[in-house]
Amino acid sequence: MTQHCDVLIKQVKLASMQANGKPYGLIENASVAIKDGKIVGIFTENQRLPTADHNVDGQDQWLLPGFIDCHTHLVYGGSRASEFEQRLLGVSYTDIAKQGGGIRSTVKATRAASQEQLLQSAIARAKRLAAEGVTCIEIKSGYGLDLDTEIKMLKVAKELEQHLDLSVITTYLGAHALPPEFNGKADDYIDFVCNEVMPQIAQQGLASAVDVFCEGIGFSPEQCEKVFVAAQRHGLKIKAHVEQLSDLKGALLAAEFNALSVDHIEYLAEQDVASLKASGTVAVLLPGAFYYLHETKKPPIVALRQHDIPMAVATDLNPGTSPIASILTAMNMASVLFALTPEEALRGATCHAAKALGLQTHKGQIQVGFDADLCLWDIQHPVELVCGINQHRPLKKWYAGRLSTL
Numbered sequence: 001m002t003q004h005c006d007v008l009i010k011q012v013k014l015a016s017m018q019a020n021g022k023p024y025g026l027i028e029n030a031s032v033a034i035k036d037g038k039i040v041g042i043f044t045e046n047q048r049l050p051t052a053d054h055n056v057d058g059q060d061q062w063l064l065p066g067f068i069d070c071h072t073h074l075v076y077g078g079s080r081a082s083e084f085e086q087r088l089l090g091v092s093y094t095d096i097a098k099q100g101g102g103i104r105s106t107v108k109a110t111r112a113a114s115q116e117q118l119l120q121s122a123i124a125r126a127k128r129l130a131a132e133g134v135t136c137i138e139i140k141s142g143y144g145l146d147l148d149t150e151i152k153m154l155k156v157a158k159e160l161e162q163h164l165d166l167s168v169i170t171t172y173l174g175a176h177a178l179p180p181e182f183n184g185k186a187d188d189y190i191d192f193v194c195n196e197v198m199p200q201i202a203q204q205g206l207a208s209a210v211d212v213f214c215e216g217i218g219f220s221p222e223q224c225e226k227v228f229v230a231a232q233r234h235g236l237k238i239k240a241h242v243e244q245l246s247d248l249k250g251a252l253l254a255a256e257f258n259a260l261s262v263d264h265i266e267y268l269a270e271q272d273v274a275s276l277k278a279s280g281t282v283a284v285l286l287p288g289a290f291y292y293l294h295e296t297k298k299p300p301i302v303a304l305r306q307h308d309i310p311m312a313v314a315t316d317l318n319p320g321t322s323p324i325a326s327i328l329t330a331m332n333m334a335s336v337l338f339a340l341t342p343e344e345a346l347r348g349a350t351c352h353a354a355k356a357l358g359l360q361t362h363k364g365q366i367q368v369g370f371d372a373d374l375c376l377w378d379i380q381h382p383v384e385l386v387c388g389i390n391q392h393r394p395l396k397k398w399y400a401g402r403l404s405t406l
């Protein structure tokens with residue numbers, strides 16, 4: 001048992017997100033000991049407390065794990081505000097993409113932007129997430145599509161860790177859209193992704209996973225399967241944007257490859273949900289894109305619950321379909337639009353988000369041995385973090401055991 005620690009946060013209510021049979025993993029009248037960036041002890045009343053270099057009076061407030069935004073595209077150049085107006089005038093997202101707008105528009109701007117320009121705009125967006133208690137962010141490439149820009153994006157993403165109190169997990173999303181230089185040659189582009197870019201990214205350690213856009217305006221299941229096979233060859237984990245706008249059975253394919261997550265899944269068929277159980281795949285819900293695209297088809301939440309599939313919630317922060325730099329808003333939308341309970345929404349941005357990134361052994365819970373990424377909130381109950389919008393900021397935030405400037 002710990003005798004002395006770096007930080008002791010005393011007299012708090014823990015929404016630990018542990019699977020301890022209590023709502024939110026509740027542990028009352030608790031104290032949490034931190035040493036060398038890790039949680040080394042959780043004490044309840046009447047237990048002897050360790051001494052500490054820094055004692056924090058939690059004043060019986062709520063302590064939660066730092067939030068994890070497990071799906072973002074927050075490194076990008078340019079703006080898509082004009083498309084927002086076009087869509088309001090009735091032009092569909094798909095039509096805009098077919099006219100060369102959408103992702104391709106951001107590809108052009110991102111290729112033209114310098115690494116420093118991309119870094120400064122990404123810092124501003126990531127700061128907004130961090131201010132709401134986010135301590136870990138997944139960031140995808142996918143707005144370069146050529147070798148140099150994909151590498152530029154992933155380097156910018158990782159460099160955020162030098163500027164902010166955040167862990168960044170990077171994902172190679174080469175199969176996001178067909179670049180203009182491969183017009184009409186989608187299969188050749190997939191070969192380029194698998195044989196030219198992915199080997200470089202794997203060799204340079206620039207990403208821990210790959211992702212694909214399996215969709216009519218993206219890539220076919222057959223093309224995505226080639227990317228998954230190449231990912232396995234390079235020891236990269238697999239994630240997939242699937243069933244966002246139609247049902248191409250992308251989720252079934254991703255589950256066959258033991259994907260970490262399947263993301264969007266508005267059009268996932270109820271009868272296909274069971275396939276996610278065996279593979280341990282997390283369902284990542286992205287209500288921001290559902291909201292911005294005026295989508296009406298909701299993910300099969302009841303079936304996901306029935307099969308006990310972990311549901312994560314993320315912002316999908318991107319310039320086109322989800323320009324939302326707010327994990328609290330994403331959780332509110334998941335509840336209001338998809339009927340997730342507040343506990344499901346909060347688990348979706350903590351322990352289930354950690355699992356969607358393969359980090360469930362050390363992030364996303366207040367648990368001995370886990371990273372000391374924590375937020376103290378002045379709330380009467382965790383529901384308050386989900387029921388309103390722009391109502392709360394953490395009182396205190398610890399990242400890797402160090403008190404963080406918000």
Ligand SMILES: O=C(O)CC[C@@H]1NC(=O)NC1=O
Nearest residue numbers: 103213241289318319320321
């Ligand atoms: O429109 C964009 O810039 C990205 C959209 C984003 N990417 C994807 O595969 N699905 C999405 O909603």
Ligand SMILES: [Fe+3]
Nearest residue numbers: 071073241316
């Ligand atoms: Fe996305």
